[in-house]
Amino acid sequence: xxxxxxxxxxxxxxxxxxxxxxxxxxxxxxxxxxxxxxxxxxxxxxxxxxxxxxxxxxxxxxxxxxxxxxxxxxxxxxxxxxxxxxxxxxxxxxxxxxxxxxxxxxxxxxxxxxxxxxxxxxxxxxxxxxxxxxxxxxxxxxxxxxxxxxxxxxxxxxxxxxxxxxxxxxxxxxxxxxxxxxxxxxxxxxxxxxxxxxxxxxxxxxxxxxxxxxxxxxxxxxxxxxxxxxxxxxxxxxxxxxxxxxxxxxxxxxxxxxxxxxxxxxxxxxxxxxxxxxxxxxxxxxxxxxxxxxxxxxxxxxxxxxxxxxxxxxxxxxxxxxxxxxxxxxxxxxxxxxxxxxxxxxxxxxxxxxxxxxxxxxxxxxxxxxxxxxxxxxxxxxxxxxxxxxxxxxxxxxxxxxxxxxxxxxxxxxxxxxxxxxxxxxxxxxxxxxxxxxxxxxxxxx
Amino acid sequence: xxxxxxxxxxxxxxxxxxxxxxxxxxxxxxxxxxxxxxxxxxxxxxxxxxxxxxxxxxxxxxxxxxxxxxxxxxxxxxxxxxxxxxx
Numbered sequence: 001x002x003x004x005x006x007x008x009x010x011x012x013x014x015x016x017x018x019x020x021x022x023x024x025x026x027x028x029x030x031x032x033x034x035x036x037x038x039x040x041x042x043x044x045x046x047x048x049x050x051x052x053x054x055x056x057x058x059x060x061x062x063x064x065x066x067x068x069x070x071x072x073x074x075x076x077x078x079x080x081x082x083x084x085x086x087x088x089x090x091x092x093x094x095x096x097x098x099x100x101x102x103x104x105x106x107x108x109x110x111x112x113x114x115x116x117x118x119x120x121x122x123x124x125x126x127x128x129x130x131x132x133x134x135x136x137x138x139x140x141x142x143x144x145x146x147x148x149x150x151x152x153x154x155x156x157x158x159x160x161x162x163x164x165x166x167x168x169x170x171x172x173x174x175x176x177x178x179x180x181x182x183x184x185x186x187x188x189x190x191x192x193x194x195x196x197x198x199x200x201x202x203x204x205x206x207x208x209x210x211x212x213x214x215x216x217x218x219x220x221x222x223x224x225x226x227x228x229x230x231x232x233x234x235x236x237x238x239x240x241x242x243x244x245x246x247x248x249x250x251x252x253x254x255x256x257x258x259x260x261x262x263x264x265x266x267x268x269x270x271x272x273x274x275x276x277x278x279x280x281x282x283x284x285x286x287x288x289x290x291x292x293x294x295x296x297x298x299x300x301x302x303x304x305x306x307x308x309x310x311x312x313x314x315x316x317x318x319x320x321x322x323x324x325x326x327x328x329x330x331x332x333x334x335x336x337x338x339x340x341x342x343x344x345x346x347x348x349x350x351x352x353x354x355x356x357x358x359x360x361x362x363x364x365x366x367x368x369x370x371x372x373x374x375x376x377x378x379x380x381x382x383x384x385x386x387x388x389x390x391x392x393x394x395x396x397x398x399x400x401x402x403x404x405x406x407x408x409x410x411x412x413x414x415x416x417x418x419x420x421x422x423x424x425x426x427x428x429x430x431x432x433x434x435x436x437x438x439x440x441x442x443x444x445x446x
Numbered sequence: 447x448x449x450x451x452x453x454x455x456x457x458x459x460x461x462x463x464x465x466x467x468x469x470x471x472x473x474x475x476x477x478x479x480x481x482x483x484x485x486x487x488x489x490x491x492x493x494x495x496x497x498x499x500x501x502x503x504x505x506x507x508x509x510x511x512x513x514x515x516x517x518x519x520x521x522x523x524x525x526x527x528x529x530x531x532x533x
Contacts, residue, residue: 006502008510009476329520
């Protein structure tokens with residue numbers, strides 16, 4: 001006699017409460033394949049855990065953002081935020097689509113150059129630029145975004161010594177109604193510091209002021225904030241023109257657009273609350289177009305969008321190591337990917353999904369990583385079906401920041417794979433080994 | 447292991463604890479097993495019944511049964527030893 005399918009015995013407590021107040025589906029979503037490649041096949045071939053990026057999603061998201069902004073504003077240029085994801089293969093896709101490079105360190109600057117980005121198409125941000133770094137940027141004609149007066153005066157000194165011109169913008173911090181206000185970077189708008197910096201730059205023979213830059217924060221849920229920033233920049237541009245008869249070439253509103261990930265403590269899922277590219281584009285373009293800037297002098301709008309362009313294209317495939325019960329009877333599972341690989345798990349309630357149809361019986365579950373550390377919690381509480389050791393799970397929307405902020409801890413960092421437009425998977429970063437980790441280690445002889 | 451007398455188990459997997467007012471739900475195999483426990487079957491009998499009927503190996507079932515019975519105990523559906531009765 002053929003045996004029946006087995007499912008582990010489960011008893012769950014029924015708790016009274018308001019069921020599903022948002023009317024969202026309670027049916028467990030399955031991610032069985034990524035760009036038509038079965039998750040199990042990817043894990044079998046490249047190991048687990050495994051980061052997987054979809055070239056198709058990257059290009060589609062980029063083009064959607066670009067088209068949306070270009071519908072609202074005539075001159076838009078994206079600059080790929082290297083710190084969000086600086087794997088060569090990922091950066092190359094953005095450059096292929098026409099993105100400039102936005103870098104915040106000499107490492108990123110050199111990486112952009114090595115990928116064939118012209119120096120003049122690099123926006124050099126950040127508070128950390130040494131004399132040597134600035135010389136590199138000047139020699140490559142990069143757009144240097146000055147962060148503070150010390151950097152401004154250093155640039156004046158260097159350009160005099162080199163007898164070369166530097167193309168500069170200033171980073172401005174301003175009150176855009178976003179809390180907390182990011183005032184640690186750049187010159188303040190409201191107290192006149194930015195205006196003072198502009199005046200000093202205009203007096204310097206070797207500095208060419210070409211733009212204004214701001215970055216009002218990260219994961220900004222209000223498109224209005226960008227509108228306020230654009231309004232303030234427009235009036236600053238008009239002020240510069242009145243005093244110096246100069247129309248700046250660009251305004252750079254930085255990044256910070258939210259992705260569809262859900263922030264910890266958020267009431268609603270991010271996919272429901274995240275503004276669309278259209279919302280951001282409308283707020284920004286309305287502010288610039290309705291300002292006093294004549295149409296023929298409208299600045300190029302630079303956007304350093306990172307998270308919103310790459311988060312959706314990244315997945316992490318992971319495997320179940322163990323099922324456990326806590327002392328309170330709560331179900332916990334241990335997976336083979338920890339917080340050292342998923343820096344964003346500290347901010348987000350990341351979406352974790354099975355890769356095959358399993359039991360419909362859901363239970364409140366805590367998902368732990370494999371690190372021998374108490375902080376290694378991927379999800380505090382998630383309604384999750386029963387899974388077995390070895391089952392593959394997929395964590396979605398992990399494309400931003402994880403493969404730059406990940407930490408080599410206890411284990412080797414895993415393979416990273418890109419699925420190209422033809423549906424072929426390529427390793428774009430190889431799993432670490434003892435040799436690669438030891439390459440820069442030295443053990444003095446005793 | 448014995449299920450408390452006050453525990454009522456319906457044929458569709460609904461469990462009610464008349465002592466505490468709490469209610470629980472069981473999946474079909476959970477229902478089958480709890481009924482066998484209530485009928486005083488021991489582990490060996492339960493294991494044989496399940497292994498004969500379902501596509502599962504011995505060790506996997508033992509692991510699952512252990513977890514299931516731990517949860518029955520945790521939810522106080524089984525008779526607990528009287529902690530004061532230690533003499």
